[in-house]
Amino acid sequence: MEEQEQGNSSSPFCLSIRANQGWWPYAVTYTVLFATGLLSLSLILTLTSVSFKFNRMTMLANSKIVPLFDLLFDPQSMTGKVHFTLTLVFNTTYISIMLWRSSTRPLYDCSIADSTPVYLIVETLSSCYLIINSIARLITAKHRIIRWISLLTLVDIFTLSHPFISLLCxxxxxxxxxxxxxxxxxxxxxxxxxxxxxxxxxIVKIAKIVSRFIGVWLSSSGMIQLLENSGDPWDAVSDEMTSA
Known part of the structure; x- marks a missing residue:
């Protein structure tokens, strides 16, 4: 198994990915997703303020849809309890896969070109539920543009779209x-x-302080590990300019 992974990582396909900085399709996708969402929400807000008919349609849709999603975020209702439990399970699954992947797989895992690994399938399924959770959170937000540019939405864009990009690339x-x-x-x-x-x-206050400290600490450690494994992303550009 290890020999197969080493072979995949040293294949011409994988070597070309590392040489050409294979992170850029991910960065482009993140940017397009964020910009598209921001422009769409801005357009809806503009049409709502300009067109009375569109405003009325929006208010009618919100009155029917928002209450349904509000139940998901009510911790006292059974629907809310189930939703919070599933969100906890899928987030834990995603984080566990990330920890396993970072310790056992190379920076660029090219083995999925031959067959889709189990970890990526599970990660994709977890992302599907968490995407639904993110959309529901956006729909129930009072100020949706502010919600879209909030930290947790940016985290969703940078992480939940990741397995889908990998499958496409x-x-x-x-x-x-x-x-x-x-x-x-x-x-x-x-x-x-x-x-x-x-x-x-x-207990809630203590959990809030501790969880934020741990969240910043672990995410920072993960980003430092990424930078250490990636090296200088501009080395390839500098080499091309030098050779030219």
């Missing part, structure tokens, strides 16, 4: 997966779905 870059640790900022909200003996005010 035919190789998997370690990437910005470590930013998923910042989801721990929401850990205190999960406690509110637990029994009252666990989610007391003092």
């Amino acid at each position: 035919g190789y998997d870059w370690l990437g910005l997966r470590a930013l998923r640790f910042l989801w721990l900022f929401e850990a205190s909200k999960v406690l509110k779905a637990l029994p009252d003996t666990i989610n007391s005010e003092d």
